[in-house]
Amino acid sequence: MAVKKFVVGSFDDEAVLFPAVKKVRQAGYKIHDVYTPFPVHGLDHAMGLRETSLHTAGFIYAITGTTTALSFMSWVFTTDWPMNIGGKPHFPLPAFIPITFELTVLFSAVGMVMTFMYLCQMAPFVKKHIFHPRQTDDLFVMAIEVSEKTNAEEVKGFLSSVGAKEINEQTAEAGWWLGRFDREDKVFA
Amino acid sequence: MHLKYESTLREPLVDGVKDYHQVTEDIISPIEAKPGKLWYIGLFISILLLLFGVFSVFWEVYFGTGVWNLNKTIGWGWDITNFVWWVGIGHAGTLISAILLLFRQGWRTGVNRAAEAMTIFAVMCAGQFPIWHMGRVWMAFFVLPYPNTRGPLWVNFNSPLLWDVFAISTYFTVSLLFWYSGLLPDFATVRDRAKTKLRKMLYGVASFGWTGSTKHWQRHESLSLVLAGLSTPLVLSVHTIVSFDFATSVIPGWHTTIFPPYFVAGAIFSGFAMVQTLLIITRKILGLEDYITLGHIEAMNKVIVLTGSIVGVAYLTELFMAWYSGVQYEFDTFYKFRAAGPLGWSYWIMMTCNVISPQVFWFRKMRRNIMVTFIMSIIVNIGMWFERFVIICTSLYRDYLPSSWSYYRPSWPEVGFYLGTFGLFFTCYFLFAKYFPVIAVAEIKSILKTSGKNFKDKMDVYEEQSVEKFAHDNTAHH
Numbered sequence: 001m002a003v004k005k006f007v008v009g010s011f012d013d014e015a016v017l018f019p020a021v022k023k024v025r026q027a028g029y030k031i032h033d034v035y036t037p038f039p040v041h042g043l044d045h046a047m048g049l050r051e052t053s054l055h056t057a058g059f060i061y062a063i064t065g066t067t068t069a070l071s072f073m074s075w076v077f078t079t080d081w082p083m084n085i086g087g088k089p090h091f092p093l094p095a096f097i098p099i100t101f102e103l104t105v106l107f108s109a110v111g112m113v114m115t116f117m118y119l120c121q122m123a124p125f126v127k128k129h130i131f132h133p134r135q136t137d138d139l140f141v142m143a144i145e146v147s148e149k150t151n152a153e154e155v156k157g158f159l160s161s162v163g164a165k166e167i168n169e170q171t172a173e174a175g176w177w178l179g180r181f182d183r184e185d186k187v188f189a
Numbered sequence: 190m191h192l193k194y195e196s197t198l199r200e201p202l203v204d205g206v207k208d209y210h211q212v213t214e215d216i217i218s219p220i221e222a223k224p225g226k227l228w229y230i231g232l233f234i235s236i237l238l239l240l241f242g243v244f245s246v247f248w249e250v251y252f253g254t255g256v257w258n259l260n261k262t263i264g265w266g267w268d269i270t271n272f273v274w275w276v277g278i279g280h281a282g283t284l285i286s287a288i289l290l291l292f293r294q295g296w297r298t299g300v301n302r303a304a305e306a307m308t309i310f311a312v313m314c315a316g317q318f319p320i321w322h323m324g325r326v327w328m329a330f331f332v333l334p335y336p337n338t339r340g341p342l343w344v345n346f347n348s349p350l351l352w353d354v355f356a357i358s359t360y361f362t363v364s365l366l367f368w369y370s371g372l373l374p375d376f377a378t379v380r381d382r383a384k385t386k387l388r389k390m391l392y393g394v395a396s397f398g399w400t401g402s403t404k405h406w407q408r409h410e411s412l413s414l415v416l417a418g419l420s421t422p423l424v425l426s427v428h429t430i431v432s433f434d435f436a437t438s439v440i441p442g443w444h445t446t447i448f449p450p451y452f453v454a455g456a457i458f459s460g461f462a463m464v465q466t467l468l469i470i471t472r473k474i475l476g477l478e479d480y481i482t483l484g485h486i487e488a489m490n491k492v493i494v495l496t497g498s499i500v501g502v503a504y505l506t507e508l509f510m511a512w513y514s515g516v517q518y519e520f521d522t523f524y525k526f527r528a529a530g531p532l533g534w535s536y537w538i539m540m541t542c543n544v545i546s547p548q549v550f551w552f553r554k555m556r557r558n559i560m561v562t563f564i565m566s567i568i569v570n571i572g573m574w575f576e577r578f579v580i581i582c583t584s585l586y587r588d589y590l591p592s593s594w595s596y597y598r599p600s601w602p603e604v605g606f607y608l609g610t611f612g613l614f615f616t617c618y619f620l621f622a623k624y625f626p627v628i629a630v631a632e633i634k635s636i637l638k639t640s641g642k643n644f645k646d647k648m649d650v651y652e653e654q655s656v657e658k659f660a661h662d663n664t665a666h667h
Contacts, residue, residue: 038634039406054411098352102359109363126398136378138209181393182386
C-alpha cells in the first residue's frame with residue numbers, strides 16, 4: 001500500500017469510544033481503523049462497515065465438499081472399478097453419508113480459514129504497523145488518516161474533545177510487509 | 190419490590206477486582222516468567238514416558254504385531270481400547286468450545302482454550318493406535334483414496350474403518366484450525382508486551398501479524414461462529430463413526446443401534462473428567478483461580494453427572510435388550526461373559542466408576558469440593574477406559590466357537606505404547622501451559638463487564654433503586 005500520515009487517539013473505555021466514533025464520522029474525518037483488544041460488539045456498525053460475507057464463502061466451500069465426496073465415491077464404485085462387496089449395491093448412498101459429511105465440514109473449515117487469512121492479509125512473517133503496543137491489551141486505538149489538506153492539530157483537538165486519552169501523530173505504512181516484530185524495519189513504499 | 194440486574198443464581202465468571210490490563214497481566218505473565226521446578230520435573234517425566242512409548246512402538250514394528258498379546262480370538266485389545274479412550278477425551282474440548290458457544294454459555298470462556306488444546310493432544314494420541322496397529326506401518330498411506338498402480342484399486346468407502354480415517358483426520362484438522370484462529374489475537378497480545386527480542390520475534394510470527402482491526406474482529410467473530418456450527422455436528426459424528434466400527438459388525442455386544450448416542454455421551458463424560466484433572470492442577474500452579482472459579486468446576490461437574498447417568502442408562506438398556514431380545518448369544522455375552530466370567534471384574538469396575546460414583550455430584554457441596562472433583566475425575570477416566578475394554582474384550586474373548594475361547598492380558602509393548610501416549614499428551618500439555626495463553630484473554634475481556642465480579646457489584650446501586658425511579662431515570666431522555 002502506501003506510507004500515510006495518521007492522527008492516533010487511544011481510548012480506555014469502550015463506552016467513550018462509541019460516541020467518539022460517531023462524532024468523528026459526523027465531523028467528516030476518515031477513520032482508517034479502530035484497533036481493539038477484543039471484539040467490541042456493534043463497533044463495526046458504528047464505523048459503517050458492511051457485514052462480512054465470510055459465512056457465505058463457508059457455505060460455498062461446504063457444498064463443494066459435499067459434491068466432491070458424493071461424486072467421487074459414486075464414480076469409483078459405479079464406473080471406475082465396480083466391486084462386489086458381499087453382494088451389496090454399487091451405489092450404497094447411506095454408506096456414503098459419513099464421508100460426505102466429513103468432507104463437507106473439512107472443505108468448509110479449511111476454505112473459510114484460508115479465506116479469512118487472505119482477506120485479513122495474515123500469514124507467518126507478515127508484519128503490520130502497530131499504532132499503540134497496548135491496542136492488544138487494554139486500549140481502543142483509533143487511527144484517523146490525514147492528508148496535506150487536513151489540519152492535524154485540528155484533528156488532535158477534536159479527538160481530545162471526544163475523550164481520547166493519548167493523542168499523537170504517526171507516519172506509517174498502511175498495509176503489510178514481510179518482516180519480524182523484533183526489528184525496526186525501514187519500509188519502502 | 191426490588192430490581193435484579195440478573196438472576197442471583199448467576200455467579201461472577203471472573204472473581205476479584207479486574208480491569209482489562211489486569212486480565213492480560215494475570216494470564217500472560219506466567220508465559221514471561223521462568224517456569225518452576227515442578228514444571229521441569231513434570232516435563233522430564235513426560236518425555237521419559239514418551240521415549241519409553243517410542244521404544245515400545247519400535248519393538249512392535251521391528252518384530253511385528255505378534256509381540257502384542259492379541260490372537261485369533263482377540264484381534265482388538267488394549268490398542269483399540271486406548272484409541273477409543275483418547276478420542277473420547279477429545280470430545281469435551283469441542284463440546285466446550287463449539288456447543289457451549291452456540292448455547293451462549295459464558296462460562297466456557299474460562300476453560301475453552303485449555304480444553305481445546307486437550308482435544309488436539311488427545312486426538313494426536315488416539316491417531317497413533319490405528320496407525321501402528323497396521324503392523325506394516327510404512328503402508329499406512331494405503332488408507333487414502335489416491336490414484337494408484339494397483340488397478341487403480343480404491344479403498345472401500347462402505348467400511349466404517351475408512352469412515353474413521355476421514356472422521357478422525359477431519360476432526361483433528363478442524364479442531365486445530367478453530368484453536369489456532371482463537372489463539373491469534375492472544376499471541377498478538379504476548380507479542381506487543383514482549384520485553385525480549387526472541388519472544389517478540391516468535392510470537393510475532395505466531396500471531397500472523399494480527400493487529401486487532403475492527404474489520405478483522407468482525408470476520409473473526411463470523412469465522413468462530415461458523416466453525417462452532419461446523420464442529421458441533423462434527424464432534425457428534427466422530428464418536429458416532431467410532432461406534433460404527435463396532436455397531437456395524439455382527440458380534441454380540443457390539444451389534445446394537447444404541448451405540449452412537451451411548452458413545453457420544455461416554456466421550457463427553459470422560460472428556461470433562463480429563464478437563465477437570467488438567468484444569469484443577471493448572472489453575473492452582475498458574476494462579477488462575479479467579480478465572481477458573483468454583484462455579485466453572487461446578488458447571489463441569491453437572492455435565493459429568495448428566496452424561497454419567499446417560500451412560501448408566503445405556504448400560505441398563507443393553508442388559509435389558511440382551512434379555513428381552515431373546516437372542517441366546519446376546520444373553521450369554523452380557524450375563525455370562527461380561528457381568529460374570531473370567532473378565533467379569535472389569536465390568537464391575539466400569540459400573541462402579543461410571544455409574545455409581547458420579548452420583549455424589551447430585552450434592553452441591555460435593556460439586557464444589559476441589560478434592561472430591563479431582564479424585565472423581567481420575568475415577569471417571571479409569572471407569573471410561575474400562576468401558577472400552579469391556580466392550581472390546583468381553584465381546585471377543587468368548588466367540589461363536591467355544592474351542593477358540595481365550596483370555597487376554599496385555600504384553601509389555603502394549604502397556605508401553607499406552608504409557609507412551611501419556612508421555613506425548615503431557616509433553617504437549619506442559620509445553621502448552623508454559624508457552625501459550627492457557628485462557629482465551631480476548632474472550633475473557635469481552636465478558637468482563639457483564640460477568641466480572643467487580644462490575645457485577647456495581648449493579649447494587651441499580652438494584653437498590655425502586656422500580657419507579659429506575660424506569661423514570663432510564664426512559665426520561667427518549
